[in-house]
Amino acid sequence: MASDKPSAPVGPVPFKDVGSEMDTALPEQPPEKLSHLADMVSSLPSKMEVNLGVRVYCYQGFWLPDNWVVAAIAMQRGFKARPDDVIVASLPKCGTTWLNALAFATMARHTYPPAAASHPLRRLNPHQCLPFLEGLFATGQEAMLDTLPSPRLMNTHMPLTMLPNTVLTTAAATEGGGCSGCRVIYICREPKDIVVSFWHYFQQSVPSVTLAETFEAFCDGAKIFGPFWDHILNYWRASTACPDNVLFLRYEELLRDPTSNVRKLAQFVGLPFSDAEEEVGVVDTIVKLCSLDNLRSLETNRTGYVDKRMNLRRETLFRKGIAGDWINHITPEMARRLDDIVAQKLGTMGLIFK
Numbered sequence: 001m002a003s004d005k006p007s008a009p010v011g012p013v014p015f016k017d018v019g020s021e022m023d024t025a026l027p028e029q030p031p032e033k034l035s036h037l038a039d040m041v042s043s044l045p046s047k048m049e050v051n052l053g054v055r056v057y058c059y060q061g062f063w064l065p066d067n068w069v070v071a072a073i074a075m076q077r078g079f080k081a082r083p084d085d086v087i088v089a090s091l092p093k094c095g096t097t098w099l100n101a102l103a104f105a106t107m108a109r110h111t112y113p114p115a116a117a118s119h120p121l122r123r124l125n126p127h128q129c130l131p132f133l134e135g136l137f138a139t140g141q142e143a144m145l146d147t148l149p150s151p152r153l154m155n156t157h158m159p160l161t162m163l164p165n166t167v168l169t170t171a172a173a174t175e176g177g178g179c180s181g182c183r184v185i186y187i188c189r190e191p192k193d194i195v196v197s198f199w200h201y202f203q204q205s206v207p208s209v210t211l212a213e214t215f216e217a218f219c220d221g222a223k224i225f226g227p228f229w230d231h232i233l234n235y236w237r238a239s240t241a242c243p244d245n246v247l248f249l250r251y252e253e254l255l256r257d258p259t260s261n262v263r264k265l266a267q268f269v270g271l272p273f274s275d276a277e278e279e280v281g282v283v284d285t286i287v288k289l290c291s292l293d294n295l296r297s298l299e300t301n302r303t304g305y306v307d308k309r310m311n312l313r314r315e316t317l318f319r320k321g322i323a324g325d326w327i328n329h330i331t332p333e334m335a336r337r338l339d340d341i342v343a344q345k346l347g348t349m350g351l352i353f354k
């Protein structure tokens with residue numbers, strides 16, 4: 001007998017359609033309920049983040065602006081992961097926008113066919129499709145997360161250790177326990193290319209900062225969400241210990257073979273492509289929809305801001321999109337220095353960048 005009950009909405013849905021205008025902007029003020037943390041934050045070791053022009057504080061080994069330390073604490077206390085949650089995680093400038101688009105298009109493909117003219121990614125920037133966890137917690141809007149239908153697809157730049165216990169059970173497994181928790185898709189990138197991309201992007205906010213200054217701070221570890229090596233290493237370790245919970249992707253691999261990586265992503269989130277989908281080329285359609293050329297051509301990505309106060313324009317999320325651009329900006333001596341840091345901090349753990 002047919003049921004009259006309306007079917008429950010299925011996630012992920014574009015966050016902009018159900019939430020507010022959520023972006024990755026740094027919040028100016030912590031919400032009233034968290035203002036008591038301000039004294040604790042101001043007592044932490046701090047440095048100027050040259051590219052952002054704000055002070056960053058060392059909280060639990062990572063450098064964050066004050067309001068994001070507050071967000072990290074609020075997240076650790078208040079975020080309740082659901083078993084079918086998927087979180088896209090990355091350091092800034094590692095391919096977040098691209099992975100957000102690919103993950104959204106893949107997971108939401110039954111509700112929003114990727115070939116449809118009305119697909120959300122044709123009218124929204126990829127960052128508007130996923131809630132940005134620290135942005136919500138920093139502004140006291142985290143209750144919005146409870147309203148989202150499952151499976152939820154969310155985004156964070158936070159290190160794994162800043163995520164709450166319900167996600168962290170995956171990391172605990174590196175100590176020899178079992179693997180449980182929700183699913184995390186991490187993307188990393190060759191560090192020399194991260195620095196160059198980061199510098200170009202933040203030239204919009206503080207144009208006087210040189211690449212050499214950016215490079216120094218990156219090597220020092222004291223960039224936002226840094227040290228980069230610990231950020232990458234924590235997710236890498238969790239992915240090797242719990243491959244069913246943490247998928248570790250590389251930007252360069254996505255560039256080399258996007259279709260295989262999209263299939264891997266679909267399999268990982270429990271939504272593998274069917275034979276029928278393969279036959280009609282759904283994977284290719286998703287890859288084309290999310291390609292740099294397509295995304296940068298769309299009106300939504302040519303206009304508007306990621307953070308208006310910091311003058312970060314959306315169009316600059318789509319710059320060159322290649323591997324190895326560092327060669328045009330970084331001297332051989334600088335390259336050797338950063339390669340040595342990477343070899344020492346990551347190579348000894350089996351994480352190599354060719």
Ligand code: PAP
Pocket residue numbers: 090091092093094095096097098193196197198200290291292293295317318319320321322325
């Ligand atoms: P975010 O952390 O501010 O979100 P993020 O998206 O992680 O930035 O990184 C931007 C980089 O990804 C840019 O690299 P570049 O500066 O070296 O060019 C950008 O060009 C690249 N990028 C964005 N979208 C795509 C895409 N669809 N395909 C390939 N690369 C992309």
